[in-house]
Amino acid sequence: xxxxxxxxxxxxxxxxxxxxxxxxxxxxxxxxxxxxxxxxxxxxxxxxxxxxxxxxxxxxxxxxxxxxxxxxxxxxxxxxxxxxxxxxxxxxxxxxxxxxxxxxxxxxxxxxxxxxxxxxxxxxxxxxxxxxxxxxxxxxxxxxxxxxxxxxxxxxxxxxxxxxxxxxxxxxxxxxxxxxxxxxxxxxxxxxxxxxxxxxxxxxxxxxxxxxxxxxxxxxxxxxxxxxxxxxxxxxxxxxxxxxxxxxxxxxxxxxxxxxxxxxxxxxxxxxxxxxxxxxxxxxxxxxxxxxxxxxxxxxxxxxxxxxxxxxxxxxxxxxxxxxxxxxxxxxxxxxxxxxxx
Amino acid sequence: xxxxxxxxxxxxxxxxxxxxxxxxxxxxxxxxxxxxxxxxxxxxxxxxxxxxxxxxxxxxxxxxxxxxxxxxxxxxxxxxxxxxxxxxxxxxxxxxxxxxxxxxxxxxxxxxxxxxxxxxxxxxxxxxxxxxxxxxxxxxxxxxxxxxxxxxxxxxxxxxxxxxxxxxxxxxxxxxxxxxxxxxxxxxxxxxxxxxxxxxxxxxxxxxxxxxxxxxxxxxxxxxxxxx
Numbered sequence: 001x002x003x004x005x006x007x008x009x010x011x012x013x014x015x016x017x018x019x020x021x022x023x024x025x026x027x028x029x030x031x032x033x034x035x036x037x038x039x040x041x042x043x044x045x046x047x048x049x050x051x052x053x054x055x056x057x058x059x060x061x062x063x064x065x066x067x068x069x070x071x072x073x074x075x076x077x078x079x080x081x082x083x084x085x086x087x088x089x090x091x092x093x094x095x096x097x098x099x100x101x102x103x104x105x106x107x108x109x110x111x112x113x114x115x116x117x118x119x120x121x122x123x124x125x126x127x128x129x130x131x132x133x134x135x136x137x138x139x140x141x142x143x144x145x146x147x148x149x150x151x152x153x154x155x156x157x158x159x160x161x162x163x164x165x166x167x168x169x170x171x172x173x174x175x176x177x178x179x180x181x182x183x184x185x186x187x188x189x190x191x192x193x194x195x196x197x198x199x200x201x202x203x204x205x206x207x208x209x210x211x212x213x214x215x216x217x218x219x220x221x222x223x224x225x226x227x228x229x230x231x232x233x234x235x236x237x238x239x240x241x242x243x244x245x246x247x248x249x250x251x252x253x254x255x256x257x258x259x260x261x262x263x264x265x266x267x268x269x270x271x272x273x274x275x276x277x278x279x280x281x282x283x284x285x286x287x288x289x290x291x292x293x294x295x296x297x298x299x300x301x302x303x304x305x306x307x308x309x310x311x312x313x314x315x316x317x318x319x320x321x322x323x324x325x326x327x328x329x330x331x332x333x334x335x336x337x338x339x340x341x342x
Numbered sequence: 343x344x345x346x347x348x349x350x351x352x353x354x355x356x357x358x359x360x361x362x363x364x365x366x367x368x369x370x371x372x373x374x375x376x377x378x379x380x381x382x383x384x385x386x387x388x389x390x391x392x393x394x395x396x397x398x399x400x401x402x403x404x405x406x407x408x409x410x411x412x413x414x415x416x417x418x419x420x421x422x423x424x425x426x427x428x429x430x431x432x433x434x435x436x437x438x439x440x441x442x443x444x445x446x447x448x449x450x451x452x453x454x455x456x457x458x459x460x461x462x463x464x465x466x467x468x469x470x471x472x473x474x475x476x477x478x479x480x481x482x483x484x485x486x487x488x489x490x491x492x493x494x495x496x497x498x499x500x501x502x503x504x505x506x507x508x509x510x511x512x513x514x515x516x517x518x519x520x521x522x523x524x525x526x527x528x529x530x531x532x533x534x535x536x537x538x539x540x541x542x543x544x545x546x547x548x549x550x551x552x553x554x555x556x557x558x559x560x561x562x563x564x565x566x567x568x569x570x
Contacts, residue, residue, distance in 0.1 A: 075376035120518045124526045154375075155464065155517050162462040171458075184394050184403055188451060191407035192414070199415055236412065236556065240563045243408045247401040255400060 053097060053167065054333035055326040059272040060173035066279060067165060070323065073286070074157050079297040080306075081316045083153045089323025090160035096330040097167050110159065114152045121148025127300045147299040164326070176264050183256075191246075199239065206234050275325070282322040289315030350391045354384055375464065375516045382467035386474060389446040396443060401569050405560075406444050409436040413452035416548075418459060425540040429456070430502045431548030432556070433473055437480030438489050439560040445477025465513050472509035476502045495553050499545035507531075507538045 056063070074086040095103040121144055123135075128143025171193055179186045207227075210216060216227035254260060289295065294315035298304045306312070358381050409432065416428035429452055437445020450470035457466050480489055480498060488494040514530040516522060563569065 072376075075379070117517060124518060124523060124529070151375075151517075159461075159463045162464075162466075166458060166462060182390060182394055185390050185447065185451075187403055188407045188410060188447060189455070191404060192410040192451065192455060195407060195411035196415070199411060233555065236408075236559055239408045239411070240405060240559060243404040244401050244563065244567050244569075247399070247404040250404075251400050 053330070055093070055329045056097075056168040056170075058275055058329075059268050060169065060177050060266055061268075062272045062276050062279075063169055063173065064177055065276070066325070067161070067169065069279065069283060070161055071158060073319075073322070074154060074161065077154065077295070078150065078299070079295040080150065082295055082319050083150055083157065085316070085320045085323045087153055087157040087160065088320070089325075089327060090157050090164065092324065092327040093164050093330070094160050096327055096334075097164060106160075106163070110156050113159075114149075114156050117152035117155060118145065118149040121145070121151060129301050143299050143301070143303060146303060150299065168326075173266070176262075176266055179262060195239070198242075199235065202238055203231060203235055206231055206238075275329070278325065279322070282318055282325075285318040286315065286322060289318060295319075347388070347392055347395065350388050354388050358384055374522045378512065378516060378522075379464055379467050382471045385471050386446075386450055386467075389443055389450070389474060389478065393443040393447055399569060401567060402440070402444075405563065405569065406436070406440065406447060409440070409448050410451045410455065413448060414456040414459075417452070417456045421460075425537050426544040428544070428548040428552065429453075429473060430476055430506060430541070430545050431499070431552050433477040434480040434489065434495070434498060434502060434545075434549060435553050435556050435560075437477035438486050438553075439557050439564075440481065442478045442481030442483075445479075445481040446474040447477075449473030449475070449477035464517070465510070468509055468513045472506045476505060490553065490557060495549040496546050499549045500542050503538055503541035503545050507534055507541055510534070 070086070070089075073082070077083050077086060091103065091107065094106070122140045125144045125147065126139050126141065128141030128147075130142040131139040132142055132145075133140055171189065175186045175190050210227065210230065216223045216230075286295075289311075292311070292315075294307055294312055296304070296307075307315075361377050361380055361384075413429045413432040413436075416432055420427050429449075433445060433449040433452060436448040440448075450473060453466065453469035453473045457463075457469070479485065485494075485498075489498050508531075511527060511530040511534055514534070515527040518526045518530065
């Protein structure tokens, strides 16, 4: 076996499949065997993407608080600057989390939703003093159109925040937060989430067994329908029996006994404290500005004038900063990552 | 109902009234959307609380998780056909065979979990409350036996369709015009008539298909292991 030193050649050429592609090449000149390994660029998770979700790595309690704050502010906002800031923050964050392509596609769709909602308001609301034209003897006012646009912006912003929420506050974090206050509820939640892959797996198994026995082999609609009915039937029975077994196993391990601790990966770190502090300062600032009347705005009967001056700009900036926090944190980490690669 | 439970109900009711009052006075009749979302969330609290406090085995809880999974899986499987979903039917059966508070939990959690796939939004609390209450009413002691047989579940399927559509129209009306008006609600109701018809048909079809076999399975498992 001498002279058989294996040489590992790792190349990064484009290979169509995921993972690694190995190819053994025997070099005849000196009898050494070369093993060529081509690393395929994994499309699933490049380094970039891992760091894109920097914001979601913060402590669940801080994230939850931030979401409460943002949703609350957005839903009570009437001032155009506040609505614009909220939408901007939500959209940019969504973009940072999901990439440009997905974000643009969704933006186009929700532009349609926005227009629809904005157009519907003046049909139902005839308040306002600037009449633009009459439709069916009913006045259509500029105020109603603008108010409709503001409310539509509010709803679209909330939708975008909720879309981000799914990637940021994942179920394990929610369970960590509420597992102690509502133990049974969170048990049902986490167990049914676990049942999805289980259900899929078992459905595949039952389906294969049915096919192997030669049942429902025809391609007709009734056959396919009967197949699914039978599949559902045995699946449910299996799931229920399995549930009882799971419950017994849990009980045997002491589920629900006093003094049981729970494992979690979440720790309150310095960066969480920093974020919480920033949130606190910005909230106090916006609160003070709100008391000072900086966000006062009304659409009816006439559109009120925008606040001007240094204080107005400063208070708007506070809101912009507050809404942009997730995006800024994501982008900061992205830039740091890029610099570190140099 | 225990004293503690009654206290939770009373506090929730008072909070809801307080929120409404705040919405009318402090926010000058704007922000109905926020207020109603908060009330929808709040309305779930007493039901959750009553389930938490009820003594019951882990087995029962895990079986409830299975029913929630089935409801969500049903919504996913029929994702191609808009509004034709077995969720309300499965939730109803869960309520009938497992009790009112379990029915509420099944409905509201099915809404919460399935929206992980269909998209969360301001409509989630409304859906949670609507499906939850459908499950809750089905589990009320005087309705249970009636709903197990033919005329009962057909009527309940229709009721569930009207109820669900009624609650969701509330959200639709509020998203058109943020202060509530009967005119906007009426328009939303008229616009949703075709959807309502699909809801009604799907509820009846799925209850007809599912209520006997699924009920039988739940009964069997309850007898076999002595659960409910």
